[in-house]
Structures are given as structure tokens and as C-alpha cells.
Amino acid sequence: MSSAHPHRLILFSSRQYDADTFCQANESFGVELDFREAHLDAQTAILAQGFTAVCPFVNDLVDAAVLEKLHAGGTRLVALRSAGFNHVDLHAAKRLGIAVTRVPAYSPHAVAEHAAGMILTLNRRLHRAVARTREGDFSLNGLLGFDLYGKTVGVVGTGIIGRTFGKIMAGFGMQVLAYDPGPPATDLLERGARYVALDELLANSDVVSLHCPLLPATYHMIDERALASMKRGAMLINTGRGGLVESNALIGALKSGQLGHLGLDVYEEEGGLFFEDHSDHLLQDDVLARLLTFPNVIITAHQAFFTREALIEIASTTLGNLIAWANGTPRNLVDAPAA
Numbered sequence: 224m225s226s227a228h229p230h231r232l233i234l235f236s237s238r239q240y241d242a243d244t245f246c247q248a249n250e251s252f253g254v255e256l257d258f259r260e261a262h263l264d265a266q267t268a269i270l271a272q273g274f275t276a277v278c279p280f281v282n283d284l285v286d287a288a289v290l291e292k293l294h295a296g297g298t299r300l301v302a303l304r305s306a307g308f309n310h311v312d313l314h315a316a317k318r319l320g321i322a323v324t325r326v327p328a329y330s331p332h333a334v335a336e337h338a339a340g341m342i343l344t345l346n347r348r349l350h351r352a353v354a355r356t357r358e359g360d361f362s363l364n365g366l367l368g369f370d371l372y373g374k375t376v377g378v379v380g381t382g383i384i385g386r387t388f389g390k391i392m393a394g395f396g397m398q399v400l401a402y403d404p405g406p407p408a409t410d411l412l413e414r415g416a417r418y419v420a421l422d423e424l425l426a427n428s429d430v431v432s433l434h435c436p437l438l439p440a441t442y443h444m445i446d447e448r449a450l451a452s453m454k455r456g457a458m459l460i461n462t463g464r465g466g467l468v469e470s471n472a473l474i475g476a477l478k479s480g481q482l483g484h485l486g487l488d489v490y491e492e493e494g495g496l497f498f499e500d501h502s503d504h505l506l507q508d509d510v511l512a513r514l515l516t517f518p519n520v521i522i523t524a525h526q527a528f529f530t531r532e533a534l535i536e537i538a539s540t541t542l543g544n545l546i547a548w549a550n551g552t553p554r555n556l557v558d559a560p561a562a
């Protein structure tokens with residue numbers, strides 16, 4: 224690592240809340256920060272000229288072409304301000320000698336609590352109830368929910384977020400089924416969770432919640448076949464990554480009643496839409512537009528991470544990752560998977 228400016232960081236796709244929390248966290252780091260609203264792509268990579276460290280967000284495309292441009296401009300570190308890293312071509316980064324760091328755990332509670340909030344909202348139709356009472360409609364028809372107590376929740380991926388979520392739902396008195404190819408989480412086992420195969424989880428859960436990373440192996444893990452194998456009328460929650468679910472297949476499953484409720488915080492084609500106000504534009508994505516018409520579907524725009532505590536932790540870990548890397552003691556590195 225060699226650089227004239229080891230402590231300068233350019234942040235792409237940044238909003239006022241990023242600037243606020245990074246500036247607050249930076250009081251203990253003293254890094255020179257440059258906030259840009261632009262997405263990082265092959266056109267905007269030029270803005271990073273002279274910055275050894277670049278900080279993209281989840282919908283910035285950090286592919287080989289972008290990395291090559293960043294490298295030519297002197298960038299040697301991609302300091303992600305996210306846990307997920309599916310938007311980075313790690314092989315290209317490795318080939319170019321660009322280190323990639325991430326924020327592995329900032330607030331598992333933020334995401335887990337948002338998933339729990341989606342379940343309560345869908346089950347008790349809170350989104351519809353609030354809209355009704357505002358219009359002076361105090362009727363209850365169509366708002367009938369079910370007790371979570373005694374029902375079964377399936378947790379797909381029991382890493383830091385999934386296990387936190389599983390414990391919250393165990394607190395409601397739900398039976399927890401878990402699936403993870405890695406070792407089981409002992410704290411979940413202590414709450415009575417049972418690890419089963421994915422097929423068994425899907426077939427037996429009243430609520431299925433996705434908490435695994437987007438990898439080639441998990442792309443479209445919830446497709447038409449998986450939806451058909453779920454309990455009729457079950458609820459699906461995705462706060463993981465949009466690509467885990469085949470969006471087109473959701474529409475048929477919702478129309479037939481096979482899928483009873485759907486909560487999405489992430490969407491396959493969210494790039495270019497989420498995090499921005501498009502209310503004055505016609506929505507061009509027909510699948511998303513159709514999903515938004517179902518009364519038993521709620522969609523939030525990738526906001527599960529969005530708590531004060533999480534933002535501060537993201538900022539301080541990202542800046543700490545930069546300083547550690549600049550001092551030759553890198554941490555929270557993301558390695559390219561074996562080819």
C-alpha cells in the first residue's frame with residue numbers, strides 16, 4: 224500500500240443521514256471525507272481519482288470495469304458500508320490488488336426487528352388498519368389476523384441477524400425451525416430451535432424469513448417450486464437480498480392464495496429505485512407495480528438497517544477499517560471465494 228492521501232475517503236450514493244453519522248463518528252478518526260450523491264458506476268468512478276479509499280453503498284455496481292477505473296485513479300481500498308458484498312466483483316478486486324472491507328455486524332437488532340415488524344404488520348393488517356381509521360372507517364372486516372404464539376417460523380440463514388430474529392420470534396412463543404449449511408447457533412438451540420433441511424422448513428413454517436447472503440448458491444432459492452412447497456397461505460419475509468427470491472414467481476403464488484402474505488425489504492431490481500423519491504415518475508417495473516397492488520404485500524425500500532445505532536456503528540466501523548488498512552493491519556476484509 225502506498226498513497227499520498229491514506230486518510231481520504233469518498234462516499235458514493237450518500238445522503239444527508241450518511242453525512243451526519245459519518246461526520247459524528249469521524250470526530251475520533253479525522254479522515255478527510257467527500258460525500259457524493261452519485262451512484263458509483265463506470266461513468267462516476269472518475270470522481271474517485273486520487274482517493275485511495277472508496278466507500279460504495281449496496282446498489283452501487285462495483286464490477287470489474289468500475290474497479291479497473293478506480294484502480295487507474297489510485298484507489299486501493301473499497302471500504303463497504305454494508306454487511307452484504309454481493310455487488311462487488313471480488314475476483315477482479317483481488318486481481319487488481321484492491322482490498323475490500325465491510326461492516327460485518329453493525330446492528331443485527333435493526334434488521335431482525337424490522338423483519339419482526341413486517342410480520343406483525345402483515346398479520347394484523349396494520350398498514351390497512353391505519354389507512355382505514357384515517358379515513359373514518361372503523362370497521363374490522365378483512366383485518367382478521369392470527370396468534371403468532373404456537374405457530375412455526377422458519378429462519379433461513381442463522382448468522383448474526385438470523386439468530387437475533389429467531390430469538391425475537393421465540394419470545395412470541397413461536398416454534399423456530401432453522402436452516403443453515405454452517406454450524407448451528409447455540410443460542411438459538413437454547414431457545415428450542417430445531418435445525419432441519421430447507422425443504423422441511425418450507426413445508427412446515429407458517430412464516431419463512433430469509434437471512435442468508437446472496438451467493439450463486441442462494442440466487443432464486445425461493446422460486447416457483449419452493450413457493451409451491453410452502454404451507455398454503457404462509458407468510459414470506461425477505462430482508463436478505465432481492466436476488467434470493469424469484470420476483471415473477473411471487474405474483475402467481477399470491478394470486479392463487481398459495482402465498483398468504485409477503486413482506487419485502489429488498490427487491491431484485493431495486494437498484495435505481497430504492498433510496499430515492501420516484502413519486503413523480505411512472506413506475507416502469509411491472510413486477511414491482513403488480514406486487515404493490517396486493518393488500519397482503521408490504522414493501523419497504525431497504526430500510527431494515529436504518530436505525531440510529533446501526534448508522535453510527537456502520538460509520539465508525541467503516542472508518543476504523545480504513546485506518547486499520549492504512550496502518551497495515553487490515554480487518555474486516557472480504558476475501559474472494561475460491562474459484
Ligand code: NAI
Nearest residue numbers: 307380381382383384385403405434435436462463527528
Ligand atoms: P452472516 O454472515 O452473519 O450470516 C449469514 C448466514 O447465512 C451464515 O450463517 C451462513 O452460513 C448462512 N448461509 C450461507 N449460505 C446459505 C444457504 N445456502 N442457505 C441458508 N443459509 C446460508 O450475515 P448477517 O449479518 O446475518 O446478514 C445476513 C444477510 O442480511 C446479509 O448477507 C445481507 O444480505 C442481509 N442484510 C440486509 C440488510 C437490510 O437492510 N435489509 C442489512 C444487513 C444485512
